[in-house]
Structures are given as structure tokens and as C-alpha cells.
Amino acid sequence: MSVRRRKRMRAIVPTASFADIAFLLNIFFMVTSNFIKEGHIELTQPRSPEIEPMKEGQVSVALDKNGDLWLQGKPCPVEVLEEGVKALIAELGEKTVMLKIDKDIRQEKFGPVFLALSRAGAELALIGQKAKE
């Protein structure tokens, strides 16, 4: 009796679409990545047990450890902050301003910033770090 020889099946994995998938993933990452605008600003955030994680806003104001003021990662004198924030609110249609201030900055420096933002009609989001209760 003749034994039928099984035909050896060669497993072929189609790899042509791998490149497409990989490039689509790359495009997704590139489009959705939000690069940090304020990486160059040196400040230590204050801590509080009352704060919660929140959604990142589009407008950001920072007062660094040297007392320098930054609007959207660019230097901005306090005298023009109100106008600058008003323009950004009108342009972006978002009232929330992410306010980051170094923990050691004194009221004489941060007080005028609060007032300017309040006058600009901004909704302040004070950014800090969660402290253990």
C-alpha cells in the first residue's frame, strides 16, 4: 500500500502590511503628541492635599523662581499680561488659565499677576502638586 505523503505546508506570514500599521501608529503619535512649551521655565510647584488632577488648559502663565513672568512659554512683562491673556481668550475661546508659580515667590510679585488675570476675565487654575494628607 502506498502511503500518501503529506504535502508540507509552509507557513507564510504576510509582513507587507506591518510597515503600513507601523507608519499609521507613527502618524498617530506625531499628531497627538503635545510638546511641553515650558520645559525651560524653572519653578518648584507648591503642595497641597486639596488639589485634584485636572484637564490641561491651552493658556498658561508661569512665574518662575527668579520672578520672571511667562505667557505661553514666552517672556511677558506684567504690564501687558492682561492684554495678552484677553487676546488669547478671544482667540482660543477658552477662559481657563493654567497658573504656575514658584512656591517661594512673594506676594509683591504674584499679587499683580492674580489681579491682571482677574481683570482679563480669566478662570484661574492654580497648579500644584498633591501632598499627602
Add this chain to the structure above:
Amino acid sequence: MPLAKSKSLFEPELTSFADIAFLLIVFFILTTTFITPAGNKLDIPSASADPAKSEDKQLTITLVGQDIRYGSQGERVTLDDLRRKLLGQNFRAKPPGKRIVIVNARPDVPYELYFEVVMAIHGADGVLALLEEEEKAKK
């Protein structure tokens, strides 16, 4: 004379493309840090409104250096005492106009203290009001 067939069909090697693309993905995955900011949104009454007009009716917290002084009597309190006193005010049961807390910070107050006091007010459902000391001094 028979013409020689040219075998110049160009077939690019695509297999390495996938490797490059996956390497890029691995790079993005490893270098991406997801930043979730933490903080609180504040409802600050317009700075043009003068909270000092109704100062006698509103709760005032005065900050001097590292000291917290509570109420019109200026009672010295710690941050924990302040949290307890603010929760005792039961702001949640009050109408928005009665929830206002005026924070009067002197020029030497560090932001760290101011931030903790403001967060304590927010945590107790109070509404922060800014006092325009500068403006008054100018006048």
C-alpha cells in the same frame, strides 16, 4: 539582431521599512511622558468689584509672613485650624454671595502659604476674593 532584454526592474526592499517604523514607535513610547496637571479652578469675583465695601460681612483671612490670621479679630491659627474653621462655616449651605472669603496677603507672604490657604478655602466650598491693596495705595 535580437535586442538584449533589460532586466532593470527596480524593486525596493520594503522589509526594513517596518523595522524603522517600529523603532520609531518604540522611541516615541519610551520618551513620551503623560503629564496630568493637578490643581483647582477658582471662581474669583471680578477685581473691579470692591470686596472691601462689604468687608465687615465677609470672612477675612490675613496673611503676614508665615502667619495666618483668621477673622476680623486676627486670631492666629495654624493651617489645620484654618481648614477646620472653614469647614465649620458650612459654605455649601450658603448662597454664593455669602461664601466669599477675602484673603489679604502682605507683600512678604510666600506663594506656598497663599496657595495652601486658597486651596483650603476651595476645599471648604468658599469663594476667594482678591483685595486690591495696590490700587488703594495708588489712590
